[in-house]
Amino acid sequence: MNVFTFTGLPTESDATKAYREYDRNGQDWTECSDWAVGKFASVELQLSPGDRFDKFGALEEVRRRLVKMVGPAAAAEAIRDHEKAAQAARAEVGGRPGTWVNDDGTAHVYKRKVKAKAGDEATVADPHEDALMERVFGYSEVTRHVLDQARARQIGPWAALFLALGQAALLTPWWVRLPAIVGGRPASLNTITALVGLSGGGKSNSTGGGGILRWEVDPLTLEGASLHEGEDQCPRRILTPQTVGSGEAISTLFRDRRLVVPEPDENGKTGKAVSTQVLIRRAAWIDFAEVDHFLSLIRKDGSSLSPELRKFTDGAALGVHTKSTDRRSFIDAFTYRGIATVSVQPARAGIILEGADGGLPQRFVWVATDDPNATADGHRRPALAIRLPSWGTPEADEDDEPAVYVHVDDSVRRQVVADRIKALRREDGALVGLDSHRNLVRLKLAAAVAVLHGRTSVTELEWDLAEGLMEHSDRVRAGVQNTLRSSWAEEQRRRGAGDAAREEGKAAAREAAIRKAADSITAWMERQDGPVTPGQIAASGKSGSPRRVYRDEALALLVDEGVIRKISGDDVDRYALVAEQKS
Known part of the structure; x- marks a missing residue:
């Protein structure tokens, strides 16, 4: 990708185009253009590191591409420079960090339809407001x-x-x-x-x-x-x-x-x-x-x-x-x-x-x-x-x-x-x-x-009424934009929850495979005469079997559980069943 240089805060138009590209590519940043990935990463970099919510992986994808192109040190420096510039620009414009700005570069003000409490002042953007009607x-x-x-x-x-x-x-x-x-x-x-x-x-x-x-x-x-x-x-x-x-x-x-x-x-x-x-x-x-x-x-x-x-x-x-x-x-x-x-x-x-x-x-x-x-x-x-x-x-x-x-x-x-x-x-x-x-x-x-x-x-009469009509139009359009933003945020929350559930499922499947490998290794060792090496354990299993794939994890689990013990040697470590106390 091109050098990750800050050129300005991402706008609402940028958001729509970048997300469309992300969606068209199956929500996989690795398939998206440098431009789209960079825009989402730039939004993340407006925030302090503790507040970031890089659920989509855009920032990580930027880092991966930069490392591949210029190496780890230069990549880290480019991201730090972009981070400083993005946070400074957001502070100058104002508004909420971690969001887009208006197409003219000004801070976006989120107008909401609200009920004002007694004594409170509230910004009303209701297209059906009584005064406007x-x-x-x-x-x-x-x-x-x-x-x-x-x-x-x-x-x-x-x-x-x-x-x-x-x-x-x-x-x-x-x-x-x-x-x-x-x-x-x-x-x-x-x-x-x-x-x-x-x-x-x-x-x-x-x-x-x-x-x-x-x-x-x-x-x-x-x-x-x-x-x-x-x-x-x-x-x-x-x-x-x-x-x-x-x-x-x-x-x-x-x-x-x-x-x-x-x-x-x-x-x-x-x-x-x-x-x-x-x-x-x-x-x-x-x-x-x-x-x-x-x-x-x-x-x-x-x-x-x-x-x-x-x-x-x-x-x-x-x-x-x-x-x-x-x-x-x-x-x-x-x-x-x-x-x-x-x-x-x-x-x-x-x-x-x-x-x-x-x-x-x-x-x-x-x-x-x-x-x-x-x-x-x-x-x-x-x-x-x-x-x-x-x-x-x-x-x-x-x-x-x-x-x-x-x-x-x-x-x-x-x-x-x-x-x-x-x-x-x-x-x-x-x-x-x-x-x-x-x-x-x-x-x-x-x-x-x-x-x-x-x-x-x-005349001024028609011009003034047309302003009232445009005010209704502006409010309806703002409502549409808010709906799109809310839908986008909800979709990302849903996708984040789905990603978490998938990760949990993967972790559970991995734990089950390690358990299966541990049980298989234990049964095999019971048939052996004396301590065995990790190479012998791997050779005893079929290619792609849990015993081979998760050998090291299974051995560590069995040692923690006290089923086997590790015998350190000069050339190679050996493992023995604790119950047999073999040496």
């Missing part, structure tokens, strides 16, 4: 209606609201964009949402919608650049979830090859149908209702699902340009609208968070599907009519493409720019790591809030 669902008649009718239908209110916002974005014309506030590229309204809940927790019910809202699309908006453009597009299908079997398949939701019959010629004759790419739809909802389906696709060797989903949420060009025209499929940037939903059980979300290096989990909105305050007393009311705003007629942008931009107030723009500067400078509190896309996701939610209320501008 009031801040978000008390915003307007629409949000209050969603809360009331979600509970009347036994649907998680947060999931119902986030899906309503997603559908509002989905029904927004594909040529509507967010302005380029940082960088030179505009942004799409497309989103990806993780519906988080336990098995049977209402994830599938959430995507059904339950008839809470009824959408009324402005007819003028549909004129010219229609939402319904495409041979398979109609209002009902826009809100019908689709599924895909690969990343490449996402582009085929919008454009795909079809047999097209040419227009009749001047003689009224038509030629043979030819395969060509045609526009199918402008808007699509991708839904992964089963997390196992999503995980199986994203885990495949060479899978393009993660990069294609990232491009999908960015509104970037989708598809691949293959050598074979028959398999070629693509759609240009900002010529489609889409949302994606993934139903996730907290303990199965590790594969999503593992993609932090690529930027996938940063683009997710995390939403709870449960409702601790659910009741059976609600009264169902008819769906509330939502009149979507008119976006006017799109004008050609610099690329000669139709475009209308959501208006964003200057105060919101200033905050986005200020946060971006903090991130570039890596200042304290900067939005980095898993929060690196937070403001963009927040701006998308703010735009969806505006659309849900019939508006086309993001």
Whole structure:
């Protein structure tokens, strides 16, 4: 392995990737990469020697590899140097030793849902906190209606609201964009949402919608650049979830090859149908209702699902340009609208968070599907009519493409720019790591809030409500991370207990074999005439027999028990039965 040099405290992303590798290799560190072994060993070295819990053997494996590479003395020195650096870095950052840090290198603060005692102050990270619920669902008649009718239908209110916002974005014309506030590229309204809940927790019910809202699309908006453009597009299908079997398949939701019959010629004759790419739809909802389906696709060797989903949420060009025209499929940037939903059980979300290096989990909105305050007393009311705003007629942008931009107030723009500067400078509190896309996701939610209320501008009101939505998302994601950490710790405790039990079993089996060897040696010596040498004892047994394998241990046991005595000689020791007192 490379020299075991300290390069920084291991992060949450490091933890996920290293443990995945450990798990893939049958939890055998000898089969893992130097990188993965080194990360776990570095966590151990944050602790003082008396507090270490090297149940997995990572530190021991590092020592073994270093000894093989540079020798015992240099290996010990490398580990000591790493230990000092790791402990110093942890002391500087703060937090609990022997743990990972945030992806930005700051100490991780474990937020827990707690009940505060009288007079005590407690950090509450409950995604269903009353104050947060009031801040978000008390915003307007629409949000209050969603809360009331979600509970009347036994649907998680947060999931119902986030899906309503997603559908509002989905029904927004594909040529509507967010302005380029940082960088030179505009942004799409497309989103990806993780519906988080336990098995049977209402994830599938959430995507059904339950008839809470009824959408009324402005007819003028549909004129010219229609939402319904495409041979398979109609209002009902826009809100019908689709599924895909690969990343490449996402582009085929919008454009795909079809047999097209040419227009009749001047003689009224038509030629043979030819395969060509045609526009199918402008808007699509991708839904992964089963997390196992999503995980199986994203885990495949060479899978393009993660990069294609990232491009999908960015509104970037989708598809691949293959050598074979028959398999070629693509759609240009900002010529489609889409949302994606993934139903996730907290303990199965590790594969999503593992993609932090690529930027996938940063683009997710995390939403709870449960409702601790659910009741059976609600009264169902008819769906509330939502009149979507008119976006006017799109004008050609610099690329000669139709475009209308959501208006964003200057105060919101200033905050986005200020946060971006903090991130570039890596200042304290900067939005980095898993929060690196937070403001963009927040701006998308703010735009969806505006659309849900019939508006086309993001003001301080929408921006503030979007912060409440992001606070819920942050708390749900933190809960998922805590679940993964707890599952990981419990698994390691279980494996440690299993290892101990296996070691106990091995020890018991070894003791039984030594006992068998001792009994066998005693019986053989009773048939001999006088003291015998260890070589004679070994020669008397079959190859691989306990008498040969455990000869020395068996002789020591018999001496301790007083069955035989050791007769020391100049050349070789001999053994005799005590009862016979032979010399």
